[in-house]
Amino acid sequence: xxxxxxxxxxxxxxxxxxxxxxxxxxxxxxxxxxxxxxxxxxxxxxxxxxxxxxxxxxxxxxxxxxxxxxxxxxxxxxxxxxxxxxxxxxxxxxxxxxxxxxxxxxxxxxxxxxxxxxxxxxxxxxxxxxxxxxxxxxxxxxxxxxxxxxxxxxxxxxxxxxxxxxxxxxxxxxxxxxxxxxxxxxxxxxxxxxxxxxxxxxxxxxxxxxxxxxxxxxxxxxxxxxxxxxxxxxxxxxxxxxxxxxxxxxxxxxxxxxxxxxxxxxxxxxxxxxxxxxxxxxxxxxxxxxxxxxxxxxxxxxxxxxxxxxxxxxxxxxxxxxxxxxxxxxxxxxxxxxxxxxxxxxxxxxxxxxxxxxxxxxxxxxxxxxxxxxxxxxxxxxxxxxxxxxxxxxxxxxxxxxxxxxxxxxxxxxxxxxxxxxxxxxxxxxxxxxxxxxxxxxxxxxxxxxxxxxxxxxxxxxxxxxxxxxxxxxxxxxxxxxxxxxxxxxxxxxxxxxxxxxxxxxxxxxxxxxxxxxxxxxxxxxxxxxxxxxxxxxxxxxxxxxxxxxxxxxxxxxxxxxxxxxxxxxxxxxxxxxxxxxxxxxxxxxxxxxxxxxxxxxxxxxxxxxxxxxxxxxxxxxxxxxxxxxxxxxxxxxxxxxxxxxxxxxxxxxxxxxxxxxxxxxxxxxxxxxxxxxxxxxxxxxxxxxxxxxxxxxxxxxxxxxxxxxxxxxx
Numbered sequence: 001x002x003x004x005x006x007x008x009x010x011x012x013x014x015x016x017x018x019x020x021x022x023x024x025x026x027x028x029x030x031x032x033x034x035x036x037x038x039x040x041x042x043x044x045x046x047x048x049x050x051x052x053x054x055x056x057x058x059x060x061x062x063x064x065x066x067x068x069x070x071x072x073x074x075x076x077x078x079x080x081x082x083x084x085x086x087x088x089x090x091x092x093x094x095x096x097x098x099x100x101x102x103x104x105x106x107x108x109x110x111x112x113x114x115x116x117x118x119x120x121x122x123x124x125x126x127x128x129x130x131x132x133x134x135x136x137x138x139x140x141x142x143x144x145x146x147x148x149x150x151x152x153x154x155x156x157x158x159x160x161x162x163x164x165x166x167x168x169x170x171x172x173x174x175x176x177x178x179x180x181x182x183x184x185x186x187x188x189x190x191x192x193x194x195x196x197x198x199x200x201x202x203x204x205x206x207x208x209x210x211x212x213x214x215x216x217x218x219x220x221x222x223x224x225x226x227x228x229x230x231x232x233x234x235x236x237x238x239x240x241x242x243x244x245x246x247x248x249x250x251x252x253x254x255x256x257x258x259x260x261x262x263x264x265x266x267x268x269x270x271x272x273x274x275x276x277x278x279x280x281x282x283x284x285x286x287x288x289x290x291x292x293x294x295x296x297x298x299x300x301x302x303x304x305x306x307x308x309x310x311x312x313x314x315x316x317x318x319x320x321x322x323x324x325x326x327x328x329x330x331x332x333x334x335x336x337x338x339x340x341x342x343x344x345x346x347x348x349x350x351x352x353x354x355x356x357x358x359x360x361x362x363x364x365x366x367x368x369x370x371x372x373x374x375x376x377x378x379x380x381x382x383x384x385x386x387x388x389x390x391x392x393x394x395x396x397x398x399x400x401x402x403x404x405x406x407x408x409x410x411x412x413x414x415x416x417x418x419x420x421x422x423x424x425x426x427x428x429x430x431x432x433x434x435x436x437x438x439x440x441x442x443x444x445x446x447x448x449x450x451x452x453x454x455x456x457x458x459x460x461x462x463x464x465x466x467x468x469x470x471x472x473x474x475x476x477x478x479x480x481x482x483x484x485x486x487x488x489x490x491x492x493x494x495x496x497x498x499x500x501x502x503x504x505x506x507x508x509x510x511x512x513x514x515x516x517x518x519x520x521x522x523x524x525x526x527x528x529x530x531x532x533x534x535x536x537x538x539x540x541x542x543x544x545x546x547x548x549x550x551x552x553x554x555x556x557x558x559x560x561x562x563x564x565x566x567x568x569x570x571x572x573x574x575x576x577x578x579x580x581x582x583x584x585x586x587x588x589x590x591x592x593x594x595x596x597x598x599x600x601x602x603x604x605x606x607x608x609x610x611x612x613x614x615x616x617x618x619x620x621x622x623x624x625x626x627x628x629x630x631x632x633x634x635x636x637x638x639x640x641x642x643x644x645x646x647x648x649x650x651x652x653x654x655x656x657x658x659x660x661x662x663x664x665x666x667x668x669x670x671x672x673x674x675x676x677x678x679x680x681x682x683x684x685x686x687x688x689x690x691x692x693x694x695x696x697x698x699x700x701x702x703x704x705x706x707x708x709x710x711x712x713x714x715x
Contacts, residue, residue, distance in 0.1 A: 007103040007121035008185050010035025010129065013047060015073030024072045032129050040117045041110075047071055049111040052102045054118055068103075069098045078182050080197060080320060081254040086245040093194060099187035123184060126173070134183040137318075140326050141175025143167045147329065159228075160218040165208045168329060170206025173199055175322055182318060201254070202240060205235040207325065208261040211293060218289070219282045220275050220485040222268060232492035255305050262297055269293070280459060280476065280483045295330030401646065429466030429499060433474060436459070436491065437484070440476035450494045463492055466499060567604035570644070574637045577614065581621055585633055588625045592633045599640035602704070608704070611673045613646070619665050620648055620698060625636035628652030647699035654684055654696040676702050 013026035031037050052067035075095040083089050102108055103121050110117045148168025156483040177200040181188060188196075209231045216227050224530055238257050241247050249256035269290050276282040304321045430442060439461075447462065449471075455462050455510045461484040477484050529552060536548035578594045585592045624630055630650035638645040666680075673679050678700045685697045 006100070006125070006184070006188055007123065008036075008125040008129075009103070009108075009119060009121055011047075011185065012043070013071075013186070016046070019605070024073050026073065033606055036122050036127070037117070037119045040119060046113040047110055048113070049113065050099065050102055051103045051109040053109065054107045066597055067098065067102050069095070069102060076187075080181075080193075081201075083254075084252050085248050086253060090245075093190050096187050096193055097190035100189045103187060118227075129181050131698060134179045137175045137179035137182075137322055140322050141172040142177075142252065144175070144329055145172040160214055163214050163217070163228075164329070167207040167210035167214075170203040170208075170210065171325055171329065173203030174207065175203075177203070178322070198239070198243070202235075202239060205238060205257060208258055209235055211328070212261045212265045212268065214289075215265050215272060215293070218272075219285055220272060222271055222275075252305075258305060262301060278480060280480060280553065282485050283312045284458070292328050292330075296324045299324035306405075342531075401559070425466035425499070426470075427466075430472065430496065432499075433463065433472070433492075436495075437474060437477050438479055439474040441474075443473050444470045445473045452489050452496075454486070454489065458485055460484070461488060461492070464496075535600070567606060568610050570602040570605050570639070571598060573605070573610060573613075574647055576636070577617055578635070581633075581635060584621050584625065584635055590625070590630060590633055592635060594635045594637075596637045597639070602639045602644065605704075609676065612676055613702070616669050616672050616700070617646070619669050623665055624648075624650050624652070630695065642704040643701055644704060645699060645701040648695065649685055649695055650695040651695045657682060657684060673700055676700075678702050 010032040011028060012030040012032070014029040015024060016027045017024050028041055028043055028045045028047060030043055031041050048071065050069050050071060072095070075092060077083065077092070080089060080092050083092055105236040106120060108119055108121060110119060145168050148165040152165040177196045181193060181196050181200075213227055213231055216222050231367075242254075251259065271288070272286050273283075273290070276286050300321045304318070413520075433439070433442065439496040444465070445462075449462075450464050450468065450641075452464070453462050454460070455473070458477075459475065461477070463472045463474060464470075465472050474484070477488070532548050536545045536552065539545050539548070574596055576597065582592045582594060624633060628650050630652035632651045634647075634649045638647070669680055681699045683697050685695050
């Protein structure tokens with residue numbers, strides 16, 4: 001911490017204006033207890049001049065004092081940067097140099113309104129007499145430096161983090177130097193004062209332009225130009241100009257560069273906002289970053305820089321502006337470096353609305369004062385009324401987001417829609433998530449963690465599937481316009497409990513249906529099927545025996561189809577179907593070539609798929625035997641990538657598909673294939689090995705992936 005030892009009077013001086021002649025001087029507002037002037041001065045004395053050395057009070061103050069300074073508040077502002085030109089700046093330091101020389105004397109004389117007082121200046125200022133604003137400025141600067149250093153240690157590979165760190169360094173330099181010379185008792189030596197001001201200007205440009213550079217490179221790099229080097233060169237030129245005093249900048253010598261930085265930063269923020277369209281993570285980070293920067297810059301510019309440029313006086317003290325800058329760095333740290341989603345989209349919208357409300361009152365007050373010749377009290381009252389009757393209703397309307405209404409998130413409505421049809425638990429759960437969040441996509445991922453959580457700063461929401469067997473990853477809330485947040489996590493967890501209760505009821509209901517089906521199946525299998533077999537064995541009528549056997553087969557298949565939990569190995573079924581087809585064709589004097597190819601293990605199929613395919617194969621085989629006149633048949637069973645294909649060709653001499661009559665058999669085949677999600681493909685083929693004959697080829701493919709979610713097939 002920088003400390004400056006300088007002679008101290010222990011006076012608290014207030015600038016006042018003499019209404020009779022308009023002259024300005026200092027009034028003693030208070031004398032520090034136990035100070036060098038404690039027993040000689042009284043509150044209220046007016047200090048007109050300060051002189052070096054001892055003078056006789058009886059004869060008055062000598063007109064030929066070796067050093068004498070008229071105390072002029074205009075020449076001695078607390079903040080020298082408020083002076084608009086180098087001419088005023090140099091006059092201020094000449095004035096400080098004269099006061100500093102006088103304070104070095106062992107005895108000085110104060111010329112008051114009607115008397116003269118001699119004082120012995122103290123060698124240094126006691127710590128207990130240093131005002132609290134000094135410690136606040138130093139504390140804010142140190143806190144910012146510690147935070148910036150900690151972040152740099154964690155993420156030194158990131159350019160935005162390095163810029164934040166150097167901005168914190170600059171802010172620390174500014175805060176500490178301000179703390180020293182703004183809390184001076186009366187004067188500082190000129191060389192020390194100028195050095196402090198130069199360090200202060202360096203720090204101010206560092207945190208101003210590092211903030212601008214952050215908006216140029218985060219989250220998108222807006223230009224390929226070496227903006228960091230260009231900013232360093234520009235700041236160097238500004239400081240060199242202040243040192244050699246070549247150019248007086250427009251508006252204000254010392255605040256012009258801050259206005260330039262503000263203009264560049266606002267332009268960069270607008271471009272960043274446009275580039276983040278459709279990218280919710282970047283848009284949320286930019287929203288928080290803009291809020292942090294805008295809050296600080298609005299406070300400093302509207303309440304400190306603009307009043308200084310226009311009136312020469314600030315509305316707020318400098319330490320208040322320092323607090324605003326500190327809040328800016330805190331916001332940048334929270335929103336950019338260690339980005340957390342504590343309802344960020346919700347809070348940044350509220351903060352913007354309240355901030356704009358305050359700015360609205362400020363702007364209205366200025367406009368009304370400029371247009372109407374009224375007092376500031378009346379103007380402020382009118383501004384508050386306009387803001388209250390116009391702005392705040394608009395703000396309330398904007399804040400009242402209809403998307404958050406309870407009826408749009410009614411659990412019962414969503415659940416009722418999800419279970420309107422007999423969906424599986426996974427389908428119902430996925431449909432409900434779509435209704436609530438309208439994500440860009442929902443995909444399955446492998447993850448053993450069963451906890452609902454945010455991924456990639458809320459760009460994704462990880463949720464377990466309805467059956468808890470898989471993990472779903474939802475991308476892009478509201479079609480990619482928003483981020484998922486902790487409220488969404490709570491919504492999913494609450495809805496999960498509702499789903500568990502509903503499916504417990506649904507499972508209990510299905511269990512009752514299953515037990516009833518099992519009872520009916522047992523009755524048919526144990527009573528009806530044996531009677532049909534007895535009838536086929538006892539009857540002498542061949543046609544009746546055939547009907548009884550066919551009825552027995554059909555009834556058995558129907559029993560299988562009623563048991564939706566029974567599974568069959570597809571590979572075993574193919575061998576059984578092959579043997580059955582070969583035996584039937586052999587009885588009709590037709591040779592059969594059967595080929596089976598499996599690229600992988602097909603797993604199991606349900607009774608529904610088994611029975612439908614069996615009846616389709618029986619119907620096709622029957623048509624070949626009765627109608628084709630074929631002597632040879634080729635059958636191919638193919639399985640690959642969850643696609644099961646059956647192709648049957650014959651040499652029956654079919655020359656055109658128009659020769660085929662479409663009867664009940666083909667209609668039944670088409671209906672069963674429709675249940676399987678397939679269709680029959682028929683074509684006339686020429687057989688190279690039988691040059692004088694052509695034949696008919698029929699095929700169909702069952703996509704087991706379409707039936708997997710319906711539990712028709714399992715690996």
